[in-house]
Amino acid sequence: MPKDSLTPRKAAPMRLCRPLAAVLGGLALALTTTGSALAADGTFVWTGPQGKAYAIDNPPDGKCLAMAQEARGARNGTKKPLVVYTKKRCRGSASRLAPGRSAPANARFASVVFNPR
Numbered sequence: 001m002p003k004d005s006l007t008p009r010k011a012a013p014m015r016l017c018r019p020l021a022a023v024l025g026g027l028a029l030a031l032t033t034t035g036s037a038l039a040a041d042g043t044f045v046w047t048g049p050q051g052k053a054y055a056i057d058n059p060p061d062g063k064c065l066a067m068a069q070e071a072r073g074a075r076n077g078t079k080k081p082l083v084v085y086t087k088k089r090c091r092g093s094a095s096r097l098a099p100g101r102s103a104p105a106n107a108r109f110a111s112v113v114f115n116p117r
Contacts, residue, residue: 040114042078046071047105061115064090071109075102083116084109 039058048054049070059065059078066088074084076097084103086092090111095103103109 040078040080040082042076042080042099044078044082044112044114045075046109047073059112059114062113062117064111064113066111067109072107073103073105074107074109074112076100078114080115082112082114085111085113087111 039060041058043055043057044059045053045055046067048067054071056065061080074082074095074097076082076099079099081096081098083090083094083096084107085094086109088110090113092110095107095109097103
């Protein structure tokens with residue numbers, strides 16, 4: 001076999017590696033940038049027992065969070081809508097809060113979901 005016929009076979013793996021590396025690099029970049037897309041950027045604030053303020057920074061999207069203790073006066077400082085519920089497990093009466101909006105100071109809630117589907 002002539003030497004020239006081996007060259008294309010040795011070059012083929014290199015030609016395959018470059019596109020594969022580009023695809024894997026793009027996939028890695030896509031996975032790292034979706035993390036912020038899965039959170040409601042900003043801060044959710046509420047009033048707890050004895051009038052103490054509590055907050056969650058960048059809460060997760062679509063996940064129902066139950067309050068461990070008394071909660072009232074929800075303030076949506078995130079960039080996405082949220083819904084507060086009067087009962088745990090995102091049940092009971094629901095109140096939707098657009099970004100930047102607040103519930104009345106005495107409005108109690110027991111659970112919340114950010115960027116509901």
